[in-house]
Amino acid sequence: MAKYQELVDQLKRQIQSGIWNPGDKLPSLRKQSEYTGVSLMTVLHAYQLLESQGWVVSQARSGYRVAPRVKTKHVQPPHAAVSSIENVDINEFIFEVLQASKNPQLVNFGFAYPSPDLYPHHHVTRAFSSAARNMPISNTFNNLPPGNEQLRQLIAKRYAARGVEISPDEIVITAGALEALNLSLQACASAGDWIVVESPTFYGALQSLQRLGLKVLSVRTDPVTGIDIDSLESALQTHPVKACWLMSNHQNPLGFTLTDEKKQRIVEILNRYNVALIEDDVYSELYAGSEPMTSMKMYDHTGNTMLCSSFSKSLIAGLRIGWVVAGKRALDIQKLQLMSTFATSAPIQMTLVHYLTSRNYELHLKQLRKKLAERKNKVTERLREQLPQAVNIISQKGGYFIWLELPKQLDATDIYHAVLKENVSIAPGKMFGLNDQYNHCIRLNASFELDHQRMRALDILASSIVMQINGAQTQ
Ligand SMILES: Cc1ncc(COP(=O)(O)O)c(C=O)c1O
Incomplete structure (x- = not known):
């Protein structure tokens, strides 16, 4: 397809979905050319075509605007395409939910x-004791940022086995993925x-943004x-965005995985706008x-992407190694780490080295993936039996969230x-958004064995949902 036609189609889609409203000024020819990487003539050609078809109007010295009565496909888009929030304030509610979940x-x-x-x-306990027994006196210095060299090599080798070439020198070991993500933002x-x-x-992203006083553009995402x-492009065109914090594999909370084509497109777009990509990839082993899984990082040849991950979801969360x-x-990032946590725990880094070199991590992962898939299927089936059609159950392949x-x-x-009173906890949708858009949603963890007690708990949840639906219908 000709480049001007691609731009015409793209702008029509953006107008139809409400990104540009009637009367909105489109980016100038020069800006649009910078954003899209096509020539000024191509942009001019596209704008003129849109004008001839009644989508936009041109005004002397003020550029092109969306026509006042342009017909949009969706009169009311289901959610704003991009919501901007200048003061993030989410921590209190999340803290409350996390505190309550400590009840054994x-x-x-x-x-x-x-x-x-x-x-x-x-196996991890055994690796921990061998690490402690063999810890050299110089261990503190060997494990300063960027972190234990052997561990960085082991991580790089695992990427290489997936076809992702990463130098151990590019890797910084952190206290879980969360420290990696926070340092990347900073x-x-x-x-x-x-x-x-x-x-x-992921609510952790919203908390980090709140803590660092950053402003948020939250972009429409399909489950x-x-x-x-x-x-996404419209957000980049309308705001001076510094970074995107995105998940491409088994996204938390929705569970989707982006196609390789989409991963590549995102990298191209962000590089074009010179916006950093923070790729939050903690679930990629759980396919x-x-x-x-591939990552967005593998499509980036400019060093602009920061790929963050950890052993928290695939081995043990409590080790806090990412x-x-x-x-x-x-x-x-190394400098920022030296100024904040100084270094990641040396004995725990060495425990990981012992575990990865002496135990069969691949076999563990294989068994973990199989168990997760079985358990998620069982929970999904039970929910389908118990919940009415009015509830949309989104349970995708891989990961463990529904x-x-x-x-x-x-x-x-x-x-x-209501269910907390009966000792059942869920992650309410409010934790995952900033403007009450997901208040009617729930994220469930389906990694648990559905024994008698959990089956009962799931049924308590299902009855509570049914009661709320029935109550709403009689009002
Ligand atoms: C999407 C996402 N990113 C990051 C984290 C934090 O990972 P870690 O425990 O390794 O810090 C989580 C944990 O729930 C998560 O779901």
Whole structure:
């Protein structure tokens, strides 16, 4: 397709989906040419064609605007394509939910990590004691940022086995993925800058943005196909965005995985706008089937992407070991780490080295993936039996989260409070967005064995949902 026609189609889609409203001024020819990487003549040609078809109007010395009565396909888009929030204020509610989930009596479907019975406790404990026995006196210095060299090599080798070439020098070992993500944010943005996230997104991202005083552009994201590319581009065109914090594999909370084509497009777009990509990739080991996941980082040859991951979801969360493949910001990130946590725990880094060299991590992962798929299927089946059609159960391949969309008028926070009284916990949708858009949704952790107690807990949740739906219908 000719380049001008691609631009015409793209702008029509953006107008139809409400990104540009009647009367809005389109980017100038020069700006549009910079954004899209096509020539000024191509942009002019596209704008003129849109004008001849009645989509835009040109005004002397003021450029092109969307025509006043342009026909849009969706009169009311389901959600704003891009929402901008200058003051993030989410921490109180998340803190409340996380505090309540500490009760040991709870059946915690709101938990963010895989069921602890899936961790290879025995092997990790053995690796921990060998690490302690063999710890050299110089260990503190060997494990300063960027972190234990052997561990960085082992991580780089695992990427190489998936066809991703990463130098151990690009890797910085951190306290879990969360430290990696926070350092990445700090390496490319300062208070007051705009950051793009998916809508809905992992609440940890919202908390980090709040803590660092960053402004948020939350971009429309489909539960199955992921972030909407046109909306993403529009966010980049309309705001001076510094970074995008995105998940491409088994996104939390929705569970989708982006196609390789989309991963590549996102990298191209962000590089074109010179916007840093923070790739939050903590679930990529938890795929269903036999094909390993790709990452967005593998399509980036400029060093602009910071790929963050950890052993928290695939081995043991409590070890708190993660990493960032930091590209051109590797040194900046090391400096930031030296100024904040100083270094990642030396004995724990060495435990990982012992575990990865003496135990069969691949076999553990294979068993973990199989168990997760079985357990998720069982929970999904049970939910399908128990819940009415009005509830949309989104349970995708891989990972362990299930996303429930209840009828829009319901508030899942009420359900959260109701089931908590019966020692059942869930992650209400409010945790994953900034403007009440997901208040009718629930994220469930399906990594637990569905024994008698959990089956009962799931049924308590299902009855509470049914009661709310029935109550709403009689009002
Ligand atoms: C999407 C996402 N990123 C990052 C993290 C944090 O990972 P870690 O425990 O390794 O810090 C989580 C944990 O729930 C997560 O779901």
